[in-house]
Amino acid sequence: MITVYRLLAFGLFLLIWWTVSLIVGPNLIPTPLNTVFAARDLLRDGKILEPLLSSLAVYSTGYALAVLVGIPIGMLMGGIRDLGRTLDIYVNALMATPRVAFIPLIILFLGLGAEAKIAVVFLGAVIPILIGTYSGILNSDAELIEMARSLGASRSQIYWRIMLPGALAFVVIGLRIGATIGLINTVVAELYTAASGLGGLLALYGNTFQMARYFVVILALSLIGGLVSQGLRALEAWSSRWRVTAGN
Amino acid sequence: MNPTPSVVVSHVSKIFKRAKDLAPVEALRDVSLELPANTFVTLLGPSGCGKTTLLRMINGLIQPDSGEVHVFGKPPKPGPRIGFVFQSFRLIPWLNVRNNVGFGLSLQGVGEAERKERVDHYLKLVGLSRFADVYPHELSGGMKQRAALARALVTEPEILLMDEPFASLDAQVRELMQMEMMRLWSERRGIVLFVTHSVDEAIIMADKIALMGPRPGRIVETLDVPLPRPRWDDSIKMQRDYIELRRYLWDRIREMVTQDPSSDFYAGEPDKS
Numbered sequence: 001m002i003t004v005y006r007l008l009a010f011g012l013f014l015l016i017w018w019t020v021s022l023i024v025g026p027n028l029i030p031t032p033l034n035t036v037f038a039a040r041d042l043l044r045d046g047k048i049l050e051p052l053l054s055s056l057a058v059y060s061t062g063y064a065l066a067v068l069v070g071i072p073i074g075m076l077m078g079g080i081r082d083l084g085r086t087l088d089i090y091v092n093a094l095m096a097t098p099r100v101a102f103i104p105l106i107i108l109f110l111g112l113g114a115e116a117k118i119a120v121v122f123l124g125a126v127i128p129i130l131i132g133t134y135s136g137i138l139n140s141d142a143e144l145i146e147m148a149r150s151l152g153a154s155r156s157q158i159y160w161r162i163m164l165p166g167a168l169a170f171v172v173i174g175l176r177i178g179a180t181i182g183l184i185n186t187v188v189a190e191l192y193t194a195a196s197g198l199g200g201l202l203a204l205y206g207n208t209f210q211m212a213r214y215f216v217v218i219l220a221l222s223l224i225g226g227l228v229s230q231g232l233r234a235l236e237a238w239s240s241r242w243r244v245t246a247g248n
Numbered sequence: 249m250n251p252t253p254s255v256v257v258s259h260v261s262k263i264f265k266r267a268k269d270l271a272p273v274e275a276l277r278d279v280s281l282e283l284p285a286n287t288f289v290t291l292l293g294p295s296g297c298g299k300t301t302l303l304r305m306i307n308g309l310i311q312p313d314s315g316e317v318h319v320f321g322k323p324p325k326p327g328p329r330i331g332f333v334f335q336s337f338r339l340i341p342w343l344n345v346r347n348n349v350g351f352g353l354s355l356q357g358v359g360e361a362e363r364k365e366r367v368d369h370y371l372k373l374v375g376l377s378r379f380a381d382v383y384p385h386e387l388s389g390g391m392k393q394r395a396a397l398a399r400a401l402v403t404e405p406e407i408l409l410m411d412e413p414f415a416s417l418d419a420q421v422r423e424l425m426q427m428e429m430m431r432l433w434s435e436r437r438g439i440v441l442f443v444t445h446s447v448d449e450a451i452i453m454a455d456k457i458a459l460m461g462p463r464p465g466r467i468v469e470t471l472d473v474p475l476p477r478p479r480w481d482d483s484i485k486m487q488r489d490y491i492e493l494r495r496y497l498w499d500r501i502r503e504m505v506t507q508d509p510s511s512d513f514y515a516g517e518p519d520k521s
């Protein structure tokens with residue numbers, strides 16, 4: 001049923017797109033059909049494949065680094081209370097700072113190449129992942145902890161068997177927010193450092209009024225975002241498989 | 249000559265500090281209690297009189313401010329020798345029933361095979377064998393409490409502390425669980441300290457009742473229950489001893505509650521004429 005509704009919503013979306021493009025004129029907003037043709041051309045002459053792969057490489061490397069750094073630091077901050085209390089105001093301040101503000105600094109240190117772009121993605125994604133992990137551990141269930149203590153659990157047993165597994169749902173939320181910000185930062189980085197990847201194509205087609213191609217790039221980005229968030233949703237479902245399943 | 253009781257609580261006091269603008273709470277004042285081997289003791293008293301606090305202290309989860317607790321001659325340490333059944337079931341939601349029940353054993357590092365054998369035994373004892381692979385959210389309240397009971401029993405504790413274990417169950421399930429608990433106890437004995445709000449539950453289950461009073465939390469009186477066992481039979485409630493004990497306890501509790509200024513049932517200063 002939901003699939004049918006989704007298809008209907010998609011049809012409605014196409015209809016609105018089409019109407020708007022007819023009203024404003026296809027030079028500003030291409031019709032869906034023109035966009036499809038543009039996509040076919042771009043795929044055929046390979047102009048989109050290489051930028052796509054380059055964006056994906058930046059995105060996945062930056063995100064992977066963010067996971068590898070964010071989760072362990074969050075685990076340490078949650079496990080060692082004083083460390084967490086010392087650092088959490090700085091982490092929160094960093095969360096509130098638009099991290100794209102650091103781009104000029106990053107360019108200064110790392111130049112305009114892939115390293116700088118990866119750093120921008122990393123910086124965007126790492127903070128929510130870290131905060132998700134940390135707050136998951138802080139939110140652990142005091143009653144379960146006391147229960148474990150009554151059975152003679154040591155502090156490290158409580159950490160590994162109660163606090164950490166209980167934090168999993170929060171970690172996954174952090175991963176999802178991190179993935180979204182990471183993708184945004186991929187494009188931002190490609191626009192503000194040496195133009196490359198899908199962000200570079202956006203700038204190129206936008207500045208030269210090739211709007212059909214410009215729209216193809218936007219759709220490609222939505223596709224990546226959609227696929228990644230579906231994947232993380234699957235992870236979320238897996239991590240809470242012991243919960244009451246909705247509609248059951 | 250009597251041997252020293254396994255659990256000795258002597259002159260214990262506990263004050264909880266609270267947020268700056270709130271007065272501290274005197275949860276326990278000068279509480280003394282002895283639990284001899286193989287006795288079932290119920291702890292009866294109105295809300296807030298320190299029953300849970302006393303249990304946590306006997307388990308070694310918290311320390312008294314003054315006075316001493318000795319379990320088997322030493323200050324208590326939480327662990328498999330003292331089982332604790334909490335009012336809220338406290339099952340681990342991401343573990344199935346089998347792993348919840350075996351949780352204490354796995355903390356001790358008991359091997360897979362032995363763990364399975366012991367868990368299976370206790371699952372059978374509480375009637376949950378068919379639900380071993382189910383997650384806690386799929387269980388009813390009574391089943392959850394039986395799983396929590398099995399978890400406390402599986403480490404074979406010599407002392408079992410039960411904090412209003414049946415309070416959240418409906419009346420029928422509650423009576424069935426009481427029978428179940430008495431049957432279990434008649435098989436394995438040991439010391440049970442069982443907290444309850446219910447006068448009937450306190451009498452039916454116990455060899456000895458410790459009556460507690462609030463503000464400050466203290467033990468008002470301890471009474472022996474002169475009723476014969478087994479008590480599966482409902483006719484016990486018709487017996488003279490039962491009826492008298494019940495009336496006596498109710499009077500004492502009513503008195504405490506109506507004279508406690510912070511209780512909802514406070515009747516004002518007693519008439520001094």
Ligand SMILES: Nc1ncnc2c1ncn2[C@@H]1O[C@H](COP(=O)(O)OP(=O)(O)OP(=O)(O)O)[C@@H](O)[C@H]1O
Pocket residue numbers: 264265266273274275294295296297298299300301302465
């Ligand atoms: N950790 C704590 N911090 C502050 N006050 C506490 C704490 N634990 C208990 N108290 C207070 O101590 C008093 C006794 O609490 P306790 O939980 O032992 O009562 P109880 O007899 O178990 O009550 P109930 O029958 O409602 O469970 C209460 O007034 C309670 O508010």
Ligand SMILES: [Mg+2]
Pocket residue numbers: 299300301411
């Ligand atoms: Mg209590």
